[in-house]
Every structure is written in structure tokens, then in C-alpha cells.
Amino acid sequence: MHVTVIGTGYLGATHAACLAQLGHQVLGLDTDAHKVAALNSGTPPFFEPGLPELLRRNLAAGRLQFTTDYALAARYANVHFLAVGTPQRPGSYAADVSFLHAAIRALAPHLRGHHVIVGKSTVPVGTAQALQELADTLAAPTATIELAWNPEFLREGHAVADSLRPDRIVLGVQACPAAVLSQHPAPEAAKPAKQQPGPSADRGSFAEPAPPSLAEAALRDIYAQALAQGTAFLVTDLQTAELVKVSANAFLATKISFINAVSEICEATGADVVALSQALGLDQRIGPHFLGAGLGFGGGCLPKDIRAFMARAGELGVDQALTFLREVDAINQRRRQRVVDLAREACGGAVRGHRIAMLGCAFKPNSDDVRDSPALAVAGALALAGAQVAVYDPQGMANAAQEYPTLEYADCAASALRGAHLVILATEWQEFCDLDPHAAAGWVACPQLIDARNALPVPAWQAAGWTVRALGRTLD
Template sequence: MRVSVLGCGYLGAVHAAALARLGHDVVGVDVDADRVAALSAGRAPFYEPDLAPSLAEGLSAGRLRFTTDPAGAAGCDVHFLCVGTPQRPGSGEADLRHLDEAVAALEPVLRPGDVVAGKSTVPVGTAARIADRLGPAGARLVWNPEFLREGHAVADTLRPDRLVYGVAPGAAGADAAARLDEVYGPLLAAGVPRVVTDRATAELAKVAANGFLATKISFMNAMAEVCEASGADAVELAGTMAHDPRIGGAYLRPGLGFGGGCLPKDIRACVARARELDVGPATVFLEEVDAINQRATGHAARLVRDACDGDIVGARVVVLGAAFKPGSDDVRESPSLALAERLADAGAQVVVTDPQALALAQASHPRLGYQADVEDAVRGADVMVLATEWDEYRRLDPVATGALVHRRHVVDARHALDHQAWREAGWSVHALGRAPQAVRRTA
């Protein structure tokens, strides 16, 4: 099929490359000329494992191209809306400006019967408004939310855990769903579940999933506060809960909390939209989820102060990790950088290192210190903080690392280290939700 992708940022670039791998003829359209040039040359403008090879494959096969001209989408059978919907400055609401601009750019090239598939995360009710705009062109709107995890986006696109179609009732909706079935034919043949529902439910599918995941993370961080106050162990508590199949262990680990470009802004947009719908009390708990998440960096900063006997003024503190999660260079709402800023505010000499995100971190947080090489970063450190659990940090040798630092204090803000091994190497180990003397025990 001939397919267009409007918006070639994180979501759109991955989606376009994946659709080309599925055998479709794909054109990606974006207003950013530099981004289009990079993608056209096979360079991913952000770090995402497996994206560069997918781009190269599609470009070399002639199935993938990128342009700044919306007319390039003319003649395509299906058009995917993949633009960003960031948080509106000074408000929890989603900023839909880029989405509206993409729809306006697409309208002149639409033909009766074309299918427009919205993948952007939007407040419920947005699809109905866009459908009204597309009505005169005779195009059919489907809401087809994405469920990507940064660091796994290519794999999640090529083998998602479900496909959701939000369609209009009647024959028009059935026809639009059938057109998407053609796009996703190889995925459906591989057994990927397909859910066909109304547009409003499809819009909420992504928002509700992110809200639930954020709630699990903050719930465990709330329990970590209780554990610290009572002498319990939050990691072992999470392990007991994970045995319950109704709960599961995913996202149930105390730590610095969530960040990135999805969970924080999506739960705030959900709260804002609920208020507009006069059901604000239904989502009040998400405000506390957000508040608990933001408190986590304060708790980690307290552990750093404890390691320095209450005084971190002038202490060299090395923060391992700038990205909000491993496998990504995304620093939006990064808990690691929020912690680094807190420590700098308190007078510490902060040095941040990261294998992928240093350039973006330095651009957004210029006053912090940065060092690309891990050994250079930790040399002379008074406290080392594991803030993003990249594999290279998890694998650090506590003995060799101990020979580089000034004082052997480590704060494991992600519960990613073998605490016993580090203590045996002479380190004091501090972790959220665990007593200072606690060690990791084998189940």
C-alpha cells in the first residue's frame, strides 16, 4: 500500500521505518527540514535501538522517503497522524497545535475514501473534532493509538501486544478498519490481537494505560516512604506483591520514578480533560500520583546528604545517567536531571555522565557538569548516584571503581546494583525504601 506519515519525530520516524519494513511504500512528511535531511540520509535524529538499520533498509529498497512538502502525501491510501502533543506551557492541558496543523496540511491532498489514522496521544473527544474537519473531503478517520516503549519502539511497532482501532459506526467504520487490516496484515497474521471499538474508547486506551502504569510506579514509591519510616524493605515488599497474578511485577519497583515525554504529560492532560468534562474528582488520584513521582527526587537527594553526613556543600557528586530511562536519549522530565539540579542547588559539585544523552542534557541543563567517560566522571567522587540503570553502570566493578573515587558512597536510586557485592568492596550503599544495612537477598 501507499502510506503517508505526518510528523517524523520519535513516533513518526519509527512508524514510517517499520511500515516500510512491512513492505509498504511510505512517505514521511515533517516541517523540520533538518530532521527530514537526516532521515533521508538514514540518520536517526534521536537514539533508539534498531531504528538506523530500519531506516537504511527502507531507503535502500526505495520503499521509504521523507519530505517537507505535504503534497508528497497525495495518492496515499492511508495517512497516519504522528505529531507530538506536548503539555501546554503553564497548564496541564495537551497542546494540539501541531496536530491541527498536520490535519490542515493534509486536507488538500485527501480523496474520498482515504483513511486517516490518528496515532498521537490526545484528550478524549479530539477524534470527533478531527472527523468533522475531514468530513467534507470524504476521508474516514480511525483512531489507532500507539503503545511504544522508548528503547523498544521498533520491536513494539513490528510486534505490538495489541492493535486498537477506534472507528465510526456502520459501513464506513468497517471499511476503514479493513483498510488498516491491510496495513497491519503481517502483524495480524502473526497473531497480534486486534480490538475494534469506538473512537473515544481508542483515544482513552493509551491515556488509561499510561495512567495505570504511572500509578503502579508511584504506589510503590509511596510504599517505599512507609518502608523507610517503619524499617521495612520496599524491594522485598514489591517481590511479595509480584507473586499475585492480579498485580504482577512490572513497573513495581521503588526508585526515582517516571519521566520522559509520555507518562507525565499524559496523566496531567487526563486530569485537565476530566475537569473539562465535569468529572474532575474521578482523576484527582492522578494528581497525587504526579506529586509522589516528583517527591522521589527529593528522597534521593536526602540519601545523598546522608551519605555526606548531612553536608553536601562542595562534595563531588557523580550522577550516572541523564536519560529518563536506559535505551533512550530522551531527557524530557528526566528524574536523573531533576535530582542533579536539586543537588547543585544544595551546593554540590555535580557531574553527570550518560552513554547517549549528554548532548541533550547539556543543552537543557547547561549549569551542570558533564563527562562522557565513566571513569573520568567518577574519579575523585565523594558520592556516586546510579540514576539511570544503563547496563554499563549495572556492570561496574565495585573494586575497580572504588580505586577511582575519593569516598566509597553509592546511592542506588534504581535498585540495579548487587548491594552485597558493593558493600563487600567497602562501599556504603543507600537505596530508596531500604534500611542502610539492608542487602539484596536471593529469592
């Protein structure tokens, strides 16, 4: 199929490359000409394992290209994915959906024939219906537009695999009578008409008569490989599809904050949160995932999404339903302050004048994303308190330097540790987990370590002469 992907940030660029890898002809669109040029040269604007190779392979094969031209996108395909950002609105918990509205305003007037616009972004419930109404007012007399929602479930650092081999596909469509889990093939009559290749030709319209949902027919075709492998395909109404992603993120954030709240009790009582987490994770009703106590969550999704969820609940008059998310957010923020407090204790009550090595500034390993990064927040707080902070991260330092230009950025872990009075493991990159504690002890001025991710083999570090502190644990 011919498809377009509007927005080429983390979500859009990954989605475009993966759709091309599935064999589709894909045109990515962005208003940033520099980003488009970089993508057309095979250079993604962010770090994601496996994506550069995927991007270059499909550019070379002629299945993928990028543009800034909405008119070209309208001619290129009948299916258009919306993957623009929905950041937190300044001065508010609410999500800013203005980029979605701008994309509809730019695309809809150019459309002719039957078209499907499929939202991928995480949005407040009710956004899809508003976008449908906007598209209807802008559509030409010869155009019909169906707005559907297909939320993404990508994990940074695993986005390529998550796109090519999803654990479920959710599609919200207009006037769906019930949420029905269905994996059977779409009726032949419901499939879109075959289209001739070529980016400049008019793509025509879907086969007539049109089925109740062109979106479902189109997405069954687009995701045919995943469906053939047994991936669950859940068709719902628009509101349910919008709520699925934000509900999933709220649940995961709650699980993380729960174990971090328990770690506060562990610190007060001398219990070990790592052993406790292992015991909880063996309960099949709970499971081990997202039970790693530590510095907490960050990035461009979980923090903003739980806040936007609370804001939307308030707008709907059901704010009490999600008041617990305020404490989820507060627990997450307290973990950052706890690491700062541990650093002060390790430095004799004040960090001023002490050199502190920060291992990691990305919000998670295998990513260069520093948005709302707990690691970078701690580094900034220590620097403001007078510490000399040296940061090393395998991928995140260029982005971190834009937010905190006054921090020192080292070219390797050894350089960051050299002369340090305290080392903080803030992002659990495998490179840091594999550090030789004996060699590291020779680089520092004082072998003191805060394992803020509970990721290191503490006995090995202690045997090498290190004093180790960790969240939720009392270590001798």
C-alpha cells in the same frame, strides 16, 4: 500499500521505518527540513536500538522516503497516519493538540477521492471527532475523509519490537456499534483497491462500493502480518480508542507510584521494598512489572499524559474521577526530593563543595530522552545547592546539555567518578549495573553510593568497601 506518516519525531520515524519493514511503501512528512534531510540520509534524530539499521535498510530498498511536501503526501497515498506531538500546554496540565490541527489544515485541502487519516498520537478524548469536523470543512468537493484512531503502545528502548510484534492493535472508527475483539480476515469487498507504485502518481480511490469503515479495511491490510500471527485486533468507537492509551499510561504510573509510596513506609519501618516487591509480583493478579521502587517515572509520556487526563476530566465535569492521579504525580516528585535529601545526609548535611557523580541522565535506559527525567532533575537540584555535579550517560548527555549546560559531562563512568565524594545511580543502564565495585572504589575520593534505582548488587558493593543507601531499604 502506500501510506504516509505525518510527523517524524520518536513515534513517527519509528512507525514509518517499521511500516516499510513490513513491506509497505512509506512517505514520512515533517515540516522540519533539517530533520527530513537527516532521515533521508539514514540518521534518526534520537537514539532507539535497532532503528538506524531499519531506517537505512528500507531507504536503500526504496520502500521509505521523507519529505516536507503535503501536496506530495496527498497524492502518494490514501492512508495517512498522524504522529505529531501533543506536549503539555505551557501553564496548564492540558495537552496541546495544535500540531494535530495544523497537520489536518495542511493536508486536507490537497486530498482527492477517498482518504483515511489515522491518528497515532496520545490525545484528550474528543480530539478525533473535532479533527473529523475540521477535515470535513476543509475537504474539496471531490474528497471524502474518514478520521480514525489507532493509538500507539511503544516503549522507548523497545519501540522497534513493539511496532513489528505488537501485543494488541486498537482501532477507533466512526459509529462503531460496539467494541468487538475480532481477528478474522476482513471481507474481500472491504479491502482497498490495489494501487500502482510511484510517489508522484495520483493514487486514485478505494474500491466501490465503500465499506462502512475504510479505516478498518485499510488497517487490516497494513497490519496483515501481525494479524496472521494472532495479534488481537480491537475495533471500538473513537472515544474508547482515545482513552485506551492514556488509561494504560495512567494505570502504569499509578502502579509505579504505589510501590514508591510503599517504599516511604519501608524507610520509616526498616522494611525492604525490594523483597516486598518480589512478594507482590508473585501474585498473579498483580504481576511483577512496574513494581521496581526507585527514583520514579519520567519521559515524554507518563507525566504529561496523567496531567492531561486530569485536565480533560475537569473539562468534562468529572474531575473527581481522577483526583487520585494528583497524588500519583506528587509521589513521583517526592522520590526526586528524597534522593536529594539522601545526598545531603551522605555529605554531612550540605552538598555545597562536594563532587557528586551522577550515573545516568536519560529518564530510562536504552534511550537518549531527558524529558522530565528524574535523573536530570536530581542533578540540577544538587547543582543549584552548590554541588559539583559530574554526569555520565551512554546516550543522553547531548540532550541533557541543552537543558542543563552548566553541569559537567564526563566521557566515561570512570571520569565521572574520579574524585567524587558521592556516586548516585540514577538511570539503570546495564553498563552501570556491570561496574566493578572494587575498581570504582579506586576512582572516588569517598566510596559512598546511592542506588536510586535498586538495580545494583548491594552486597558486592558493600564488600568492596562502599557505604550504600537506597530508596525503600535500610542497608547496614
